Amino acid sequence: MGEVYKATNIINNTECAIKMIRSDLSHDPELVNKFIQEDEALRQLNNPAVVRYYGVRREPTSGRFYIQMEYVNGPTLGEFVREHGAVSPDAARELCRHLALGLEDAHHCGIVHRDISPDNVLLGNSDLKQAKIIDFGIAKVASTGDFTTFRTSFVGKYRYASPEHFSAQAPIDQRSDIYSLGLVIAAAAAGAPLDMGRDELSGATARLRVPDLTSVPAPLRPMLARMLDPDPARRPTAAQLVAQLSAPTATVRSGGTALWAGLLLLLLVLVGGGAGAAWMLLRKPPAPVAIATRAPDAVTPNSGASNPGGPSAAIPDLAGTGTGAVTTQAVDLRPPPPAVPRRAPFDAVQRTLAAEPGACAPLLPAALDPSRIQISGLVAARDAADRAAAAAAGLGYAVDDRIAVSAPACQVLQLLGQLGKVNAATGANRPIMSASRTPAVFRVGEAAGISAVVPLTADHHLYRIAIDGGTGMAAIDHRVSHSFVDLSSSDPVTAAGWDLVAVIVAPRDLPAFDAARQMSLEQLNAALESELAQSANRRDLLTAYQFIRRID
Numbered sequence: 001m002g003e004v005y006k007a008t009n010i011i012n013n014t015e016c017a018i019k020m021i022r023s024d025l026s027h028d029p030e031l032v033n034k035f036i037q038e039d040e041a042l043r044q045l046n047n048p049a050v051v052r053y054y055g056v057r058r059e060p061t062s063g064r065f066y067i068q069m070e071y072v073n074g075p076t077l078g079e080f081v082r083e084h085g086a087v088s089p090d091a092a093r094e095l096c097r098h099l100a101l102g103l104e105d106a107h108h109c110g111i112v113h114r115d116i117s118p119d120n121v122l123l124g125n126s127d128l129k130q131a132k133i134i135d136f137g138i139a140k141v142a143s144t145g146d147f148t149t150f151r152t153s154f155v156g157k158y159r160y161a162s163p164e165h166f167s168a169q170a171p172i173d174q175r176s177d178i179y180s181l182g183l184v185i186a187a188a189a190a191g192a193p194l195d196m197g198r199d200e201l202s203g204a205t206a207r208l209r210v211p212d213l214t215s216v217p218a219p220l221r222p223m224l225a226r227m228l229d230p231d232p233a234r235r236p237t238a239a240q241l242v243a244q245l246s247a248p249t250a251t252v253r254s255g256g257t258a259l260w261a262g263l264l265l266l267l268l269v270l271v272g273g274g275a276g277a278a279w280m281l282l283r284k285p286p287a288p289v290a291i292a293t294r295a296p297d298a299v300t301p302n303s304g305a306s307n308p309g310g311p312s313a314a315i316p317d318l319a320g321t322g323t324g325a326v327t328t329q330a331v332d333l334r335p336p337p338p339a340v341p342r343r344a345p346f347d348a349v350q351r352t353l354a355a356e357p358g359a360c361a362p363l364l365p366a367a368l369d370p371s372r373i374q375i376s377g378l379v380a381a382r383d384a385a386d387r388a389a390a391a392a393a394g395l396g397y398a399v400d401d402r403i404a405v406s407a408p409a410c411q412v413l414q415l416l417g418q419l420g421k422v423n424a425a426t427g428a429n430r431p432i433m434s435a436s437r438t439p440a441v442f443r444v445g446e447a448a449g450i451s452a453v454v455p456l457t458a459d460h461h462l463y464r465i466a467i468d469g470g471t472g473m474a475a476i477d478h479r480v481s482h483s484f485v486d487l488s489s490s491d492p493v494t495a496a497g498w499d500l501v502a503v504i505v506a507p508r509d510l511p512a513f514d515a516a517r518q519m520s521l522e523q524l525n526a527a528l529e530s531e532l533a534q535s536a537n538r539r540d541l542l543t544a545y546q547f548i549r550r551i552d
Contacts, residue, residue, distance in 0.1 A: 049102025358384025
């Protein structure tokens with residue numbers, strides 16, 4: 001299709017990727033129309049699992065089209081597996097959940113990838129958690145073999161294509177992406193691709209049934225079997241996959257443990273008298289009872305015969321004829337309560353923090369080691385941070401609290417939300433912002449990378465607001481532009497604290513922000529309220545923000 005270059009913006013020294021389209025294809029009306037139609041949809045995608053697209057443009061001198069997109073520094077998933085071998089079942093499940101989140105957003109926008117494969121998944125910093133799907137919606141051109149073809153009956157890679165790719169009638173839709181994702185996860189977990197054929201005939205034959213999954217770890221097979229069902233209607237959607245993989249999973253005991261547990265249950269049934277004992281095991285456990293016993297010298301010789309429990313469980317002499325002392329001892333016949341796991345799954349922490357009230361910038365956990373997590377985010381009051389830390393600690397984790405507390409900063413985000421569409425997912429001129437890592441926590445000496453781009457289609461006013469939590473001051477940069485604008489930064493961290501960067505895109509200038517280049521948070525909130533007072537619930541403005549934490 002063309003060549004891909006790593007490019008540097010010479011104004012702010014930020015990196016991006018440029019895909020130059022072959023000259024003959026740049027003059028192909030069919031392909032040009034395809035690019036134009038898909039450009040707007042692709043720029044709507046703003047998901048950590050999808051590479052960001054900044055737009056399709058034409059180089060004025062040569063007339064060649066090019067695609068500007070996010071630069072991801074890392075290998076493809078295929079290269080990673082070839083170098084490191086198969087990924088663990090847990091890592092494969094998390095990778096599947098992460099990529100399904102990206103597909104969920106894409107499918108919601110009406111975009112079908114059509115070519116999900118390990119070569120189209122890049123791993124930022126060789127980290128599976130930073131996986132990103134590339135080449136979304138862009139039809140690629142090649143001739144034969146394991147590559148994508150264009151304007152033929154087949155679109156996709158043979159090893160990872162769905163059954164619909166091999167049919168002239170079946171539509172290639174969202175369900176096709178799920179099938180291909182299943183083959184990608186199976187290849188990552190097995191360490192090699194499944195045998196899915198090498199040409200159209202053998203490929204179509206291999207997809208008449210669920211493929212052989214014996215090379216894949218057993219815990220993954222049920223999920224993959226659903227994803228790889230030949231019938232598209234029986235496959236899960238991306239949203240269903242995310243829900244399934246986000247739910248807590250029960251610990252599966254080894255086969256030997258399960259066998260001994262079964263034998264023990266059978267033994268209890270046999271000793272206790274068959275079905276009656278089995279019913280006793282299933283009924284509600286009894287409450288503690290008091291058993292009275294008489295000292296041995298008060299037991300009559302035949303007490304053992306009249307009392308099946310034997311001398312040690314003799315019934316006290318209620319008539320007062322016995323001489324032994326009577327004592328009463330409480331005996332708890334209930335089974336011990338099940339052991340509570342010392343540490344809940346990490347995704348349980350994520351769900352718990354997401355449900356915690358009081359956060360204005362999401363509370364995000366990051367695993368430091370198997371027992372310690374780091375929580376970052378922004379809250380309006382300290383008690384909200386304390387509740388979040390206590391909730392995570394209650395799930396068995398030691399907590400490194402990196403939560404910033406600022407009521408004025410939270411008010412900024414609240415007013416931005418009322419003013420426009422914070423982190424808007426739609427709109428031709430929406431700003432797109434993200435940090436180079438999630439959570440956005442950077443140490444002193446590191447570069448705090450913030451990507452902030454605005455793909456403008458007409459004249460607009462841009463206001464970039466950078467808030468320093470240490471000083472409580474906001475620096476405002478105002479500019480006017482009518483095309484793509486890159487506001488990204490990658491400044492080194494010099495001290496601990498926090499920053500909040502926001503972008504406002506407006507079709508006209510905003511006088512409340514033109515008065516000063518620097519404001520306190522209180523002055524900034526007053527300016528936002530002033531602009532909001534001009535027209536409640538402004539919808540001609542688009543806003544986005546990124547919160548970062550700086551630590552020693």
